[in-house]
Structure formats: C-alpha cells, structure tokens
Amino acid sequence: MSRVFVAGAGSWGTALGVLLAREGHEVRLWMRSPDKAEAVAEAGENEAYLPGVPLPDLLTPSSDLVDVAGSDACLFVVPAQHARHWMEELRQASSEAALPVALCSKGLERSTLMPMHEVLAEAWPEARGAVLSGPSFAADVARGLPTAVTLACESQAERERWLSLVSAANFRLYASDDPFGAEIGGAVKNVLAIACGIAIGKGFGESAKAALIARGFAELQRFGLAMGAKQETLSGLSGLGDLVLTANSPQSRNFSLGLALGQGAEPAAYLRSQRSVAEGAATARPLTEKARAAGVEMPICEGVAAIVEGRDGVDETIAKLMNRPLRAEGAGKS
Numbered sequence: 211m212s213r214v215f216v217a218g219a220g221s222w223g224t225a226l227g228v229l230l231a232r233e234g235h236e237v238r239l240w241m242r243s244p245d246k247a248e249a250v251a252e253a254g255e256n257e258a259y260l261p262g263v264p265l266p267d268l269l270t271p272s273s274d275l276v277d278v279a280g281s282d283a284c285l286f287v288v289p290a291q292h293a294r295h296w297m298e299e300l301r302q303a304s305s306e307a308a309l310p311v312a313l314c315s316k317g318l319e320r321s322t323l324m325p326m327h328e329v330l331a332e333a334w335p336e337a338r339g340a341v342l343s344g345p346s347f348a349a350d351v352a353r354g355l356p357t358a359v360t361l362a363c364e365s366q367a368e369r370e371r372w373l374s375l376v377s378a379a380n381f382r383l384y385a386s387d388d389p390f391g392a393e394i395g396g397a398v399k400n401v402l403a404i405a406c407g408i409a410i411g412k413g414f415g416e417s418a419k420a421a422l423i424a425r426g427f428a429e430l431q432r433f434g435l436a437m438g439a440k441q442e443t444l445s446g447l448s449g450l451g452d453l454v455l456t457a458n459s460p461q462s463r464n465f466s467l468g469l470a471l472g473q474g475a476e477p478a479a480y481l482r483s484q485r486s487v488a489e490g491a492a493t494a495r496p497l498t499e500k501a502r503a504a505g506v507e508m509p510i511c512e513g514v515a516a517i518v519e520g521r522d523g524v525d526e527t528i529a530k531l532m533n534r535p536l537r538a539e540g541a542g543k544s
C-alpha cells in the first residue's frame with residue numbers, strides 16, 4: 211500500500227483518488243477550501259464534481275498541502291492555468307522533496323506557452339515528473355468501466371513503479387518514454403474537440419466532423435513532430451485515442467463548449483457559466499503561438515483560438531477554412 215497525494219479535487223482528481231483508494235492505497239484528496247474538504251468528507255461524496263460516487267474509506271479529503279510531505283507519490287490534477295502556483299506551493303510544503311509527480315492536467319500555460327512538464331521543471335525542479343494521459347472520462351473511470359491510458363516518463367524504473375501503483379483491474383496503463391508527446395496529444399485534442407463541437411452545433415453533420423478529426427489529427431502530428439514528440443505517441447492513446455473520444459462525445463466539456471458556440475453562445479459568457487474547466491479554450495492561443503513560432507500551420511486550431519477569444523465569428527472562421535488553397539493530403543508542413 212502506498213500513500214498518494216492527489217492535488218486537485220475536480221472530477222478527474224476525484225476519480226483517480228477513488229480508483230487508487232479502491233485498490234488499497236491511502237489517498238489524500240487535496241482541494242483549496244477547508245469548508246469544501248469538510249463538506250466532502252461529511253457527505254462521503256464530491257457532489258459538485260463527481261456526484262453519485264461514494265468515496266472509499268481510504269480516501270481523505272484535505273485542504274492541507276503539508277499532507278504531501280509524507281506521501282510516496284503525487285498525482286497533479288489542477289487545471290493548467292493554475293498549475294504553476296500550486297506546484298510552487300507543493301514544492302514548499304514537501305520540503306522540496308524529489309517526489310514522483312504524475313501530471314494529469316491537459317493544457318499549455320498561456321503566459322509561457324509551456325506544457326505542464328516544463329512548468330514543473332521550473333516550479334518544482336526536484337520533482338520527478340511523469341505524464342498520465344489518454345482517453346478517460348472521469349465518470350467512466352469512477353464507474354469502473356474499462357479504460358486504457360498512457361503513462362510516460364523517461365526513466366524505466368520510474369515507469370515501472372507508476373505502472374504498478376496506478377494500474378487497476380479495469381484501468382490499464384501503457385508505458386511510454388515520451389512524456390512530451392503524451393502531453394502534446396492531450397493539449398491539442400481539447401482544441402480540436404471544440405472545433406468538432408462547433409461543427410455539430412452548427413448542424414454541419416457527421417461528415418464535417420470526420421473531416422475535422424482527420425485534418426485536426428494532421429495538425430496534431432505536424433505540431434507534435436516539430437516539437438520532438440514521437441509518432442507512435444501521437445497516434446497512440448494519448449494522441450489519436452483521446453482525440454477520438456473527446457471529439458465525439460457531449461460528455462466532453464471541450465466538445466460541449468464547441469456545441470454551445472456552434473449554437474450561437476457567446477464564448478466568454480458560456481465559459482463564465484461553467485463550473486468545470488474546458489482546457490482547450492485557454493490552450494488554443496498558446497498552442498497556435500507556439501506553432502507559428504515553429505513555422506507549423508494549424509488552421510483549425512487557429513480558427514478555434516479566434517472564436518473562443520471573440521476575435522472572429524463562427525461563420526467567418528468556417529469560410530476561411532473552406533477557402534484555403536487546395537493542397538495535397540498528409541500531415542506535411544501545412
């Protein structure tokens with residue numbers, strides 16, 4: 211049995227905490243508010259983020275960051291735009307310990323354009339980072355439905371430790387030595403899922419969505435390969451696998467955001483009305499800035515960035531995409 215600190219008690223942190231506690235690990239599920247931690251403990255359930263899932267006895271809700279100090283491992287599940295601050299806090303609370311930290315958040319930091327493992331390297335340099343990513347809705351994992359995801363880190367010994375810690379009967383981990391590639395897939399698929407939601411919200415139908423998935427995957431590969439990710443990672447669970455899941459389901463917050471935008475919702479108002487995070491909204495711009503700096507074209511992601519930031523309307527963006535010069539298929543440069 212290990213002691214695991216789960217930083218972040220949204221739906222994914224809670225589902226992962228429940229999974230580990232069911233496997234016999236002692237879990238501290240950290241959230242910012244002491245009142246909420248108390249209420250969740252009393253209810254025996256995280257009603258706000260994962261309703262209907264009883265918390266196992268081995269899971270203790272906590273608002274005390276110092277609990278990280280005695281832990282064997284940490285799952286980091288705080289939304290990407292708040293990650294740096296809480297990594298710095300965890301570093302202090304853990305006495306700067308070289309704790310194994312699995313990054314489970316999917317996004318790029320807006321101010322620096324960095325993926326989470328680069329943020330971790332700056333904010334908590336002693337931590338030993340890994341990436342846990344792949345097609346996995348929190349509600350599915352909490353219900354014990356069969357799920358497979360990627361666990362990526364450079365050290366083989368660390369990978370093996372993570373595999374034995376987090377794998378469960380219906381939660382299958384595949385190992386990868388490409389943490390960067392695993393992160394890129396999760397960040398880009400969220401932006402593409404918004405595009406697919408927009409197409410459905412506009413009533414364009416399944417053929418349009420399939421075209422967006424295929425051309426979006428070409429963008430994901432172009433960008434990932436230019437950044438040094440491995441092809442096998444991009445076409446694996448954390449890339450193609452997660453794109454297929456997220457781009458096809460209203461269960462996805464990113465797809466649902468797109469759906470609402472396609473139906474005429476105003477982006478800022480819709481985002482303000484949501485308790486849950488749709489990471490693609492904040493990641494779209496840093497992603498496209500990073501791509502442009504690397505000379506990689508990502509027209510679908512550019513369109514999503516313009517729409518969610520209110521710089522362009524849905525109709526204008528679609529017209530721009532459809533009027534691009536005709537070209538050969540393939541991931542290529544553009």
Ligand SMILES: NC(=O)c1ccc[n+]([C@@H]2O[C@H](COP(=O)([O-])OP(=O)(O)OC[C@H]3O[C@@H](n4cnc5c(N)ncnc54)[C@H](O)[C@@H]3O)[C@@H](O)[C@H]2O)c1
Binds near residue numbers: 223315347
């Ligand atoms: N939900 C899923 O199915 C799922 C699956 C895989 C990965 N993820 C990723 O996990 C990460 C967390 O998402 P989630 O779905 O668990 O969250 P959520 O949308 O269910 O809840 C949002 C969480 O963010 C917290 N939060 C808001 N502002 C904050 C701040 N300033 N500092 C710290 N925390 C703050 C809220 O308290 C809440 O716990 C995201 O990067 C998401 O992409 C989610």
Ligand SMILES: O=P(O)(O)OC[C@H](O)CO
Binds near residue numbers: 346347452
């Ligand atoms: O609800 P979404 O769009 O954040 O997607 C959740 C997970 O990332 C799916 O793997």
